[in-house]
Amino acid sequence: MLSTSSFGMHTGLITMTGNAKACLWRGITNVWHGSSRSKVCRLQPDGYQQQRSFRLQISADRGNVESGIPATPKAIEADGGERLFQYVQAQVREPEILRTLRQETSKMRGGVMQVTPDQGQFLAMLARLLGAEKCIEVGVFTGYSALAVAMVLPDSGCLVACDRSEESLAIAERYFRLAGVSQKVDVRLGMAVDTLKELLAQGDAGRYDMAFLDADKRMYPEYYELLLQLVRPGGLVIVDNVLWHGTVADSSVMDTKTQSIRDFNDFLLNDDRIDYSLVTVGDGMSLCRKR
């Protein structure tokens, strides 16, 4: 059940009770089933979804005394996550072209799928830290994360951008042109597994510095194995949505998608081919550095 103090306005408060959780962004409502705790979230005036796993996950859980791990990081606990998320987004140096793309995408059906501004900036930072020349993205959509990375690649660099949606890629390509990075982006329309296998067949194993995985979640294990072959030792495979709106930590949620992400996270935790760090940026990103 949804109730709201000013439903339809960009700054309204939504209270979620019963068997529904909702997260709202510009003019679009997404409701999914989950636990019955009452939640509050604020509509976004600026076109990005609140992908705050922690905010949705705040519970009566006060942490584990035995392990010494607190319930939530101090800043989030003090704030509830809401203002802090807004504050973090306001600290992003978002180029105008990315802001325009984000705002256009947020009005589209499925606009919630694009990464948040801090994620885009974080990916660009990782590409710079790696001195990346060759990157791959699996799951481009309208191109926010791909553009964030392509913009920081050197002129000699290349991003292979994979997606199966012609319609989404058309928007992405328009923005690549507007940003003047088209020559650095190799757009591949089709099923991403086929594209990755083609790259391996043409001898690209170990040639990539960084890969970003943000497509169909149940295929993550297969993409990951292919991407791990494509990146060089010391290169990064970055996996998005590994917290799945916080549901991975809620033992009452047992749907197959959540469970597949939990299983995949556990697999990464134990994979000794990589150095591994799960960071709570956006909806959770796993950094997998190939050893």
Ligand SMILES: C[S@@+](CC[C@H](N)C(=O)[O-])C[C@H]1O[C@@H](n2cnc3c(N)ncnc32)[C@H](O)[C@@H]1O
């Ligand atoms: C979460 S969105 C990607 C968001 C994007 N990274 C961004 O920042 O806007 C997932 C994308 O994966 C694509 N996708 C899903 N399954 C795919 C597959 N099997 N092969 C290629 N692309 C796929 C979808 O078409 C969709 O555009």
